[in-house]
Structures are given as structure tokens and as C-alpha cells.
Amino acid sequence: MENQIIEELYREMGISGPVFRFGQQILRALEERFREIDGVAEYNQLKVVRAMQKNRVSAEHFSGSTGYGYNDSGRETLEKVYADTFHTEDALVRSQITCGTHALALALSANLRPGDELLSISGKPYDTLEEVIGIRPSRGSLAEYGIRYRQAELKEDGSFDFDAIKAALRPETKIAAIQRSKGYLTRPSLSVEQIGEAIRFVKDLRPDIIVMVDNCYGEFVDYTEPSDCGADMTVGSLIKNPGGGLAPMGGYIAGTRECVENCAVRLTSPGLGREVGASLNTLRSLYQGFFLAPTVTAGALKAAVFAANLYEQLGFKVVPGGAEKRNDIIQAVEFGFPEGVIRFCEGIQAAAPVDSYVTPEPWAMPGYDSDVIMAAGAFIQGSSIELSADGPIKPPYAVYFQGGLTWEHARYGILRSLQSLYEHGYVKL
Numbered sequence: 001m002e003n004q005i006i007e008e009l010y011r012e013m014g015i016s017g018p019v020f021r022f023g024q025q026i027l028r029a030l031e032e033r034f035r036e037i038d039g040v041a042e043y044n045q046l047k048v049v050r051a052m053q054k055n056r057v058s059a060e061h062f063s064g065s066t067g068y069g070y071n072d073s074g075r076e077t078l079e080k081v082y083a084d085t086f087h088t089e090d091a092l093v094r095s096q097i098t099c100g101t102h103a104l105a106l107a108l109s110a111n112l113r114p115g116d117e118l119l120s121i122s123g124k125p126y127d128t129l130e131e132v133i134g135i136r137p138s139r140g141s142l143a144e145y146g147i148r149y150r151q152a153e154l155k156e157d158g159s160f161d162f163d164a165i166k167a168a169l170r171p172e173t174k175i176a177a178i179q180r181s182k183g184y185l186t187r188p189s190l191s192v193e194q195i196g197e198a199i200r201f202v203k204d205l206r207p208d209i210i211v212m213v214d215n216c217y218g219e220f221v222d223y224t225e226p227s228d229c230g231a232d233m234t235v236g237s238l239i240k241n242p243g244g245g246l247a248p249m250g251g252y253i254a255g256t257r258e259c260v261e262n263c264a265v266r267l268t269s270p271g272l273g274r275e276v277g278a279s280l281n282t283l284r285s286l287y288q289g290f291f292l293a294p295t296v297t298a299g300a301l302k303a304a305v306f307a308a309n310l311y312e313q314l315g316f317k318v319v320p321g322g323a324e325k326r327n328d329i330i331q332a333v334e335f336g337f338p339e340g341v342i343r344f345c346e347g348i349q350a351a352a353p354v355d356s357y358v359t360p361e362p363w364a365m366p367g368y369d370s371d372v373i374m375a376a377g378a379f380i381q382g383s384s385i386e387l388s389a390d391g392p393i394k395p396p397y398a399v400y401f402q403g404g405l406t407w408e409h410a411r412y413g414i415l416r417s418l419q420s421l422y423e424h425g426y427v428k429l
């Protein structure tokens with residue numbers, strides 16, 4: 001009975017019988033996986049609650065400040081909550097950090113000086129960082145300030161290449177950067193365990209090197225974070241996992257007192273540092289979003305696992321594979337032809353609560369070196385903890401899918417993407 005009325009409503013909302021039933025069949029095999037995901041969420045929920053209790057979060061912390069933002073106890077307490085959750089000495093959590101790229105650019109520029117070298121030990125960094133670093137010449141890049149860059153590639157299987165890392169170290173190497181998530185690549189994302197091993201390796205050789213981890217999309221996916229295994233800075237965006245879908249903007253850097261202090265003076269101004277930065281009316285959503293983040297992330301993980309298994313069953317290459325352990329919430333599906341990416345995104349858009357009536361099209365987005373198509377009908381513009389999909393229109397024509405504020409909505413979105421491919425004859429059921 002229940003199944004019938006649900007199937008009926010799905011049909012009214014554009015999901016045909018064969019697509020619905022195919023989804024049901026995939027889901028039946030995922031019960032155990034979903035239980036594991038719930039276990040991680042439970043643990044992380046406790047971590048967050050404990051940090052909030054320890055710092056005596058109370059209603060007065062939600063009121064926010066204006067102007068200079070001096071004596072903003074809500075902002076200061078939120079930073080302590082982040083630091084305690086990530087088990088770091090300190091954290092900078094600010095609405096003035098505009099996005100993940102900005103948080104990473106801040107962490108780097110605040111802790112590097114002319115003549116220093118930045119070494120990426122996880123191969124090519126996320127596209128937008130190419131301009132931050134100056135890999136692609138860009139106004140204001142680190143390269144313009146005399147900071148050199150090199151990278152140690154990952155091995156064929158996506159794991160760290162310890163020999164290459166050792167060979168790439170120079171006396172000038174000041175920061176070693178690691179990107180946890182694959183971003184727009186089809187390499188596997190790195191586990192916290194692998195990251196910990198790499199950090200130990202670097203620190204054994206050179207204890208003075210600062211290790212920064214780009215933790216975008218990785219927060220609360222596992223029991224531990226990179227900050228639990230030696231990262232000096234763990235960096236991410238609040239319109240991804242840790243914002244829980246409620247944070248309207250912002251970024252965070254959790255790490256050692258020294259590194260975070262450098263970031264604070266760089267973000268505002270030498271001499272002012274963390275003492276300024278009005279929080280306006282944002283604090284309640286940053287707290288509440290952080291509180292919800294473990295379960296929101298769990299929903300997004302279930303969506304990623306569901307999508308992986310569904311498209312793998314249909315014969316497409318998916319990264320990670322349906323049965324693989326998750327290290328972030330991104331799911332890549334390689335279609336091998338542009339129409340696959342476009343139809344998939346069309347389906348995700350059509351399932352959105354906001355802007356469901358628009359049709360996404362590829363465009364030349366700033367910061368990227370090819371046309372990109374993006375599907376998102378989000379409450380917060382560009383928020384990718386909300387159900388979203390994007391892909392550069394270049395080989396191997398992979399779509400990167402992530403988010404979902406609720407698992408139920410994400411499930412509808414994935415079925416809708418399949419419906420779109422099915423209707424255009426790209427898959428047979």
C-alpha cells in the first residue's frame with residue numbers, strides 16, 4: 001500500500017514505473033551500507049554536541065555584531081566549537097571568508113612568504129587553485145609574490161607517491177598541501193588514514209613543514225578528520241558539509257594557534273586580526289547548520305552511494321565504485337559523451353525545490369578552463385551541500401554529483417536524472 005501511493009506520486013512527478021522499480025531494486029542491496037553511514041553520523045553528532053556543551057553555547061551567542069564587530073562572543077564561541085570538534089588549538093570561522101577557494105587562498109597566503117615554496121603532494125590541485133597559486137598566470141597569484149610551486153603526483157592507483165614526495169622537498173618548502181577530495185578529477189578521494197600516513201612521512205623528514213589539507217566535501221564523512229592526524233590547517237567551505245545547508249556563506253580554517261593567527265591577520269589586517277569582523281545576522285544559522293551537518297552529510301553520502309550503485313549497474317564507470325569506502329560526498333559518473341552530462345544535470349535541476357523550471361546549459365565559468373554545466377536549485381546560491389551536479393564539458397565527460405539536504409530529496413533527484421537519460425534513449429531498463 002505505502003509503496004503504491006509513493007510510486008503513484010513519483011509517477012505524477014515524472015518518474016516512470018521502470019525507473020522507480022530499478023531504483024527500488026538497487027536500494028534493497030544497500031541496507032547495510034546505510035547503517036554504517038548512520039553510525040558515522042551518530043558519532044559526529046555527539047562530537048558536535050559535546051563541543052557546543054563544553055563551550056556553553058547559549059541564546060546570547062546568536063545575536064551577532066555590527067560595525068567593527070569587537071567583542072563578538074557569538075563569533076568567538078563558534079570558533080571554539082569548531083576547534084573542539086576538529087580537535088585543534090584554534091579555528092577561524094568567518095562569513096568574511098567568501099568561499100572554499102578563498103579559505104584555501106587565505107591559508108596559503110597567510111603562511112607563505114616570498115622565497116618560500118608550496119608543494120602539493122596530492123598532484124594537481126582543484127581548478128580554482130591554479131589561479132591562486134599561479135599555475136595559470138593570474139593577477140595577484142602567489143607566484144606574483146615570489147612564492148614558488150611544485151607538485152608530487154599521486155601514483156597510478158591514486159595513493160601517495162612517497163618517493164616522489166621525498167624527491168620534491170626543498171629547503172624552501174614551507175607548506176605541503178593535500179587535497180582530500182578528488183574535485184573535478186576521476187582519481188579516488190583520499191582517506192583520512194592515507195592522509196595521516198602522508199603527514200607522518202613529511203613530518204618525519206621535515207618537522208618544520210606546515211601541512212594544509214583541503215577538506216572540502218570531506219567533513220563528517222568519517223569518524224576522524226585530517227586535523228586528528230597531524231594536519232596543521234584543515235580548510236573548508238561553509239556552503240558544503242559543515243554549514244549543514246543553513247550557513248548562508250563562509251569558510252573555516254581549523255589548526256594550530258600559530259597558523260590560524262597568521263590567517264586572522266591576513267584576513268582582516270595586521271594588528272587587528274581576529275578582533276574585528278562583524279557577524280551581522282549570520283551566527284544562528286552557522287551554529288544550527290553545524291549542529292545539523294553530521295546528519296545532512298549522512299544523507300548526501302547515502303545519495304552518493306545510491307547513485308554509484310545505480311549507474312554502475314547500468315554499465316557506466318563510477319568513481320568511487322558502488323562498493324567502495326567513501327572519503328567525500330562527491331560521486332563521479334563517467335558518461336563518455338557530452339549529452340550524458342547534460343541530460344543528467346537536466347534531471348537534477350528538474351527535481352529541485354527552487355528553480356526546477358529552468359534548463360541548465362554549459363557556460364564559461366570564471367576560474368575554470370573549459371565550459372561547465374551546473375545543475376542546482378538551491379536555497380543558498382551555489383551551495384553544493386544541496387543537491388547539485390556539475391561537470392566540465394571535456395573528456396571523459398564525467399558528471400560530478402553531490403549533496404542533498406535530505407536523503408529523500410536526493411533520491412528523487414537521482415531517479416529524475418535517470419529518467420532524463422532513459423527518455424532520451426541513453427539507457428535501457
Ligand SMILES: *Cc1c(COP(=O)(O)O)cnc(C)c1O
Pocket residue numbers: 099100101102126128179180181182183214216217237
Ligand atoms: C569546492 C572545492 C573547493 C573550492 O571551494 P569553492 O567554495 O567552490 O570556492 C576547493 N577544493 C575542493 C576539493 C572543492 O571541492
